[in-house]
Amino acid sequence: MDLGSRRTDGRPTIADVARRAGVGAITVSRALRDPSQVSETLRRTIDDAVRELNYVPNLNARALASIRTDVVGVLVPSLTQNIFSDVLRGVYDGVDGSNLQIQVGNTHYSEDEEERLIGQMLRQKPAGMIISGTDQNPRSRAMLESAGCPVIQIMDITDDPIDTVIGFSHYEAGRAIARHLIEAGYRHIGFVSGWMNSRSLGRLAGLTDALKEAGMYNPKLITPIVTGEPVHERKHPGKISFATPVGARKLVSDLLEADPRMDAVFCNNDIMALGVLFECMKRGIRVPDDFGIAGFNDFDIMEAAHPSMTSVHSPRWESGYEAVLAMRRRLDGDDGGPRIVDLGYRVMARGSTDRAGRLRSIER
Amino acid sequence: MDLGSRRTDGRPTIADVARRAGVGAITVSRALRDPSQVSETLRRTIDDAVRELNYVPNLNARALASIRTDVVGVLVPSLTQNIFSDVLRGVYDGVDGSNLQIQVGNTHYSEDEEERLIGQMLRQKPAGMIISGTDQNPRSRAMLESAGCPVIQIMDITDDPIDTVIGFSHYEAGRAIARHLIEAGYRHIGFVSGWMNSRSLGRLAGLTDALKEAGMYNPKLITPIVTGEPVHERKHPGKISFATPVGARKLVSDLLEADPRMDAVFCNNDIMALGVLFECMKRGIRVPDDFGIAGFNDFDIMEAAHPSMTSVHSPRWESGYEAVLAMRRRLDGDDGGPRIVDLGYRVMARGSTDRAGRLRSIER
DNA sequence: CACAGTTACGGTAGCGCTACCAAATGGGGT
DNA sequence: ACCCCATTTGGTAGCGCTACCGTAACTGTG
Numbered sequence: 001m002d003l004g005s006r007r008t009d010g011r012p013t014i015a016d017v018a019r020r021a022g023v024g025a026i027t028v029s030r031a032l033r034d035p036s037q038v039s040e041t042l043r044r045t046i047d048d049a050v051r052e053l054n055y056v057p058n059l060n061a062r063a064l065a066s067i068r069t070d071v072v073g074v075l076v077p078s079l080t081q082n083i084f085s086d087v088l089r090g091v092y093d094g095v096d097g098s099n100l101q102i103q104v105g106n107t108h109y110s111e112d113e114e115e116r117l118i119g120q121m122l123r124q125k126p127a128g129m130i131i132s133g134t135d136q137n138p139r140s141r142a143m144l145e146s147a148g149c150p151v152i153q154i155m156d157i158t159d160d161p162i163d164t165v166i167g168f169s170h171y172e173a174g175r176a177i178a179r180h181l182i183e184a185g186y187r188h189i190g191f192v193s194g195w196m197n198s199r200s201l202g203r204l205a206g207l208t209d210a211l212k213e214a215g216m217y218n219p220k221l222i223t224p225i226v227t228g229e230p231v232h233e234r235k236h237p238g239k240i241s242f243a244t245p246v247g248a249r250k251l252v253s254d255l256l257e258a259d260p261r262m263d264a265v266f267c268n269n270d271i272m273a274l275g276v277l278f279e280c281m282k283r284g285i286r287v288p289d290d291f292g293i294a295g296f297n298d299f300d301i302m303e304a305a306h307p308s309m310t311s312v313h314s315p316r317w318e319s320g321y322e323a324v325l326a327m328r329r330r331l332d333g334d335d336g337g338p339r340i341v342d343l344g345y346r347v348m349a350r351g352s353t354d355r356a357g358r359l360r361s362i363e364r
Numbered sequence: 365m366d367l368g369s370r371r372t373d374g375r376p377t378i379a380d381v382a383r384r385a386g387v388g389a390i391t392v393s394r395a396l397r398d399p400s401q402v403s404e405t406l407r408r409t410i411d412d413a414v415r416e417l418n419y420v421p422n423l424n425a426r427a428l429a430s431i432r433t434d435v436v437g438v439l440v441p442s443l444t445q446n447i448f449s450d451v452l453r454g455v456y457d458g459v460d461g462s463n464l465q466i467q468v469g470n471t472h473y474s475e476d477e478e479e480r481l482i483g484q485m486l487r488q489k490p491a492g493m494i495i496s497g498t499d500q501n502p503r504s505r506a507m508l509e510s511a512g513c514p515v516i517q518i519m520d521i522t523d524d525p526i527d528t529v530i531g532f533s534h535y536e537a538g539r540a541i542a543r544h545l546i547e548a549g550y551r552h553i554g555f556v557s558g559w560m561n562s563r564s565l566g567r568l569a570g571l572t573d574a575l576k577e578a579g580m581y582n583p584k585l586i587t588p589i590v591t592g593e594p595v596h597e598r599k600h601p602g603k604i605s606f607a608t609p610v611g612a613r614k615l616v617s618d619l620l621e622a623d624p625r626m627d628a629v630f631c632n633n634d635i636m637a638l639g640v641l642f643e644c645m646k647r648g649i650r651v652p653d654d655f656g657i658a659g660f661n662d663f664d665i666m667e668a669a670h671p672s673m674t675s676v677h678s679p680r681w682e683s684g685y686e687a688v689l690a691m692r693r694r695l696d697g698d699d700g701g702p703r704i705v706d707l708g709y710r711v712m713a714r715g716s717t718d719r720a721g722r723l724r725s726i727e728r
Numbered sequence: 729c730a731c732a733g734t735t736a737c738g739g740t741a742g743c744g745c746t747a748c749c750a751a752a753t754g755g756g757g758t
Numbered sequence: 759a760c761c762c763c764a765t766t767t768g769g770t771a772g773c774g775c776t777a778c779c780g781t782a783a784c785t786g787t788g
Contacts (some may be wrong), residue, residue, distance in 0.1 A: 008429055008431075008772095008773075008776080009489065011487070013773095013774055013775085014774065014776095015774080017776095023737080023738085024737065024738040024739075025739095025774090025775080025776090026737080026738060026775095026776070026777095027736085027737055027738070028737080029775070029776060030736095030737085031777095033776090037735090037736080037737095038736075038737085039735090039736065039737090042736085042737085048667060056484075056487045057774085058428070058773085058774050059427050059488065060424045060425075060427040060428045060433070060773090060774080060775090061424075061743090061773070061775040061776085062773035062774080062775055062776075063424040063775090064422070064424045064428050064743050064744065064773090064774080064775070064776090065423050065742085065743055065774075065775040065776040065777075066743085066775075066777080067372075067373050067743075067776095067777095067778055069424070079449065079452060079456060080453060081451040082446060082449065085443065085446065085449035088443060089443040089444060092443060092468065092470055094554075097648060101466065101467065102467075103465065104456065104466065104468070106456055118648065120420075123375070123420045125373065131737085141445030149697075193719055201778065244664055244668065245664060245665055245667075245669075246667065246668045247666075249668065271664065271665060274668070274669075275668050276773090277670075278668055279670075281670040282670050300608055300609060300635065301609055301635060301665070303609075303610065304608065304609030304610045304612075304613065304638070304639050304642055305609075305642055306641075306642035306643075306645040307648050321750085333767070338753095339521035372743075372744090377743095377744055377745085378744065378745065378746095379744080379745095387767080387768085388743090388768040388769075389745080389746090389768090389769095390745095390746070390747095390767080390768065391766085391768070393745070393746060394746095394766095394767090397746090401765090401766080401767095402766075402767085403765090403766065403767090406766090406767085420746070421744085421745080422743085422744050424744080424745090425743070425744035425745040425746085425773090426742090426744080426745055426746075427745090427773095428743090428744080428745070428746090428773050428774065428775085429744075429745040429746040429747075429772080429773055430745075430746055430747080430773085431746095431747095431773075460760060606787065669780080
């Protein structure tokens, strides 16, 4: 009665399916992985046997035998900010219906941590890697270049991707919001931010370049820049301190003191923009007439605020989704796709910067 | 020159480590998995060999040989809402430094999908399961009960957990917010919600029970209840429509029309609470004097709003974090922990319900 | 009919690890 | 001296799958 040793867990194996279908195990394997290699009749017989036995392939055995896995490594710098929650949502939506598995790594905005996680993930021979940003350090970049699997950088754009980049230009987005504020009639435009990563810096560069070109650049209206590795609690329920609305209220107050002529701010993110709005409410500053406010990312709440809040829509969900779709195409053997995909951004002009009154008929 | 067939990828195996350390492969295996089984000297020799060769265990082979994996399945009903982003953040923080891997599944608030995902995950013999809510259907529950691995339900509480439950009582939270609104002096208290899950329903039940006891229950002030499986876009960048602030503005307008005496609302979530706040701003209704607003979850933005917004703090990050810690204790052989862990909630009384003026000295 | 080329299927031998059993060692009691 | 038991180490035989190679049958060409 040797019906399987105690090392098995009783689940049917490919051999059981093969026996039932009256074929070799390897044929079942082929029928499952690439049905075109197997004749129509046999395929049908095998499919029936699979269904009758309720057979599910053992992914570990498959990975062990084939070296290659179905795991896609996804590296994000943070889970605290909604940005990367949206990205991950796109990623998970993108893998729906495929056999890919997602392995998420959190770099905590640290290059060293990123390097460590890349090494760790690549050792597991993933099917592919999706990684946020284009500012990996040289060692990380070298590892990814020689990884032998698709590597997709997201949420930024560059002329020189490791492999494929899908995202948008933060610099251009910064320029665009500057143009919008200038067109709306603001003349003393500031910038509010907490800790800045390379993408934030890109937006600020776009803003300052555009302001300089317009002869409106005033360094006193830029929040002191904080970069480097963010100091924050890793294991803590609280949010990262640099992006809080409370922080924004303090920062905008500082700027108003530095130069009271300030009549608009671009905020590094929507949450800070709301903080600024609430500070204006408290001070009795009228938005948008006395003061314009623009955010970045265009979270839901911006549209519903009163006044509705101008923001720059960033393709967060799309980045994750398109990255996975590109990955799937590559894994299916289609190497022809573009290596640089610009998903663009959109300035969502709303009430909080509508000094010119174009939207006055609509709700503000 | 048969230095490894072409089927290997050149990485050192446990046999390489064993050769170098001059011991048997199985001893290396033991030294890595449970060092206490190996003598001090050998352990040191083996550790050195591991380091020199830069050996990394092949998790697939380990899983195949031992049936057991290091994968923890985590099921959440949604990734769209920040709630479960926070939970996942806690989960990922909790596994930091362990060898556990996280596999996330999104049930999209569907019992059938949940059942399917549970089956799929259990077939992979996970180390454990973490699952949101306590309202699994009977088949799901049966599967989990016979899974043979720790199962931790989170974000709700029950007397009858499948295995372990870590969360808080939504019913009590609903009662608490009702008490707070009554104490603040409101008399016509409403409830605004979009689509409701079982936890939302628990909060509403707590609210209505408390209102009835106070003789203040008025069904006209309750948004028509929408339950069942939510109709929403799975593969779409947009948010689920039922929880938007725009929706909340419409819903609160409807309630005001149904009974203009309404002087406060409890909102099913913070985002809707902000929507209501913005609607009040537009209509010139003074908060909190004419109208009180309370939300649920206590996202960051609530504290920074103007007026600052009352909400109920829910232990989202903590649920994920504590669930993983409990899981790790169980996997380390400690079966003695409590099976029901109430993480509690906290009513964060702020300006938006401070009709009594107790906070007037502080910023509102 | 011989031949090469193609298609369809199967057998064997692992992938890297660990469960299981066995063996060697050391110490304490009789 | 003996045995017994606990501790430490090793050998063997898989786990379930697929890469690789082989065989058999078919096709078209001269």
